Amino acid sequence: MLKVFDLSALLLVAAIFTMPSGSIVAQDIVLGASVQLTGPVANTGRYYRDAYQLAIEKINAAGGVKVGNESHKLALKLYDNQSDVNLSVRQYTQLVSQDKVDFLLGPFASNFALADSAVSEKYRIPMVQGGGASDQIFSRKFRYIFGTLAPASNYFGSTVEMLKGLDPAPKSVALLYADDAFDVSVAEGTRPKLKKAGLTLVMDERYSTNATDFNSLLSQIRTKNIDAVLVAGHETEILNFVRQAKSLAVAPKMYSFTVGVPSEDFRKALGKDADYAFGMTAWLPSADLKDRWFGDAAQFAAAYKAKFDYDPDYHAASGVADVEALVQAVETAGSTDPEKVRDALSKVKFDSLYGPIAFNENGQIDLPQTVIQIQGDRLVAIYGANGKIAQPKYPMPAWNAR
């Protein structure tokens, strides 16, 4: 009996002692997110966890967020959605209904953002997400979703521009894409661009997400003698695609991939075979991109690498931009009221390490994609919004001539 009493007294004491820290947390501005920390896309999910943490750390170190005359610290409430869309929707619901977070940051990938934005819309809590680029996310007239990835439909925009000017000009194009929200949007956006550029689309093939065998598609690319291959898919598929292209000796004049090429992990996994691959990125760690908290993008990239021991790519920069956009909006609104912050977000305009941040009426950013290519062990910017930046290695030599 006495034991039970002792225990409850102890618990009471513990509760009293932990209360003060509890009340400090209440003053923090809490950002909630559910991110893929395990499961098949954990590899990209980690960019968002690390970006959110680093951004919040940096902003807090600089004094936090000014709301009126008061300074508030930022805090992060993060869940692991195990790469499961349904779990991520449940976690976002929990974040707003039970954890009562102030604002939401996004998950990685379009199919997640597509589902999760329904939660922010229902509870009228703004979500700024940097992981979903599909145009579908923003075509539903949702008011509380904002996105910092450039539209999926324009991922191949700059690539098609570049294709027009290549010598010898590519005569035939293949477009291969996975059957998910992001990649379907990419394909839908790319078709009219190819047509307008006068390029002939010879193969237009959809494949299952998580396909591991591309031998049939590659054999067709070979037989049809296709010059330019554009692939919209996931990193695992693209790794398999490149390896199998080599093993079947399929070497079109060029190939370009929506994901993989900018990330260090991709280049490590393929080694020398990654050479000549084209890709795109809306972000490169340039010192020209000035930032209020990090100085500039180059300093951000260095700080990120020092802390997490791998290079950031555009996913990470986009994640940081999400936190910064929310902070800017809260400061402009002078309030943490979700409605006021939403309105401030819709008018937000500032320069960041990710680029100039502003949202169109649907809530999506518009950033041009820079074509990049792996040349030896370097990642080279080839073609940007203002035309050619560097000479592409084109055409790609046969595999046995490398």
Next chain:
Amino acid sequence: MDLLAQILINGIFLGGLYAVMALGLALVWGVLNIVNLAHGAFIMLGAYVSWYLYTYTGIDPFLGLPITAAVMFALGYAVQRSVLNLIVRAPMFNTLLITFGLEVVLTYLAQLAFSADFRTINPAYAGDSIVLGPVVLPVARLLAFGIAIVLTVGMWLFLLHTRLGRAIRATAQNLVAARLYGVEPRHLYAMTFGIGIALAGMAGGLYGTVSQINPYIGAALTAKSFAISIIGGLDNPLGVIVGGLFLGILESLTALYIGSTFSDVASFGVLVLVLIVRPNGLLGKAA
């Protein structure tokens, strides 16, 4: 025509790889009556063993297969004696539950140990190919196919002609009679599971030379192996080769003529058909 020939070759090579993947699953299923849902996770672990051997000691992934097999055999033996032996005579549902749990545990342990980074086993010749007129034979796949045939035929001969193999078959057919003849089932079950996992491990090593590896590849490989075991039948390792080749060719042709999105529809559609028409597999005894 050239394209069709190439697609058939692709399908045959793919089928060889599929067969090695399914071989261990079919053996364990046939003898222990355990549908090992963690089979793909063991393939994944085998791939990582080969990857470590190649990356850190430079051992060629094909020559290193016996080492991978030995490591995975030990793991399989231990897992059977410590975990699976508890449920070996239990209802099917329990075996599904425990192997499913094992799959989850192995996958997440793998992520902790190896990270979610993508790996490839990429020796210099992995991307080489032999050009034979209009068709291209990828060297790594050709090797994988050759090893698949050797392993399957070896497995068949082993089950037919060695004492251990005969004991394994006897136990599968009639446990009581096998015991009367001096077979010790506990050891034999663990040996069988160990062999099954060693085969899975070697399949993983081969898989890593043609595809990418990450901790999450297991579940899809279990599903493939399951389909192949059903299509080929559990009676005989040669059935697995037939099932593997059948599925490999079918998927390649579907991708060519119908569309890549339909490959899985075709393979699982055939699975359902086989279950209806020949529930003991294409080579199995008619129902």
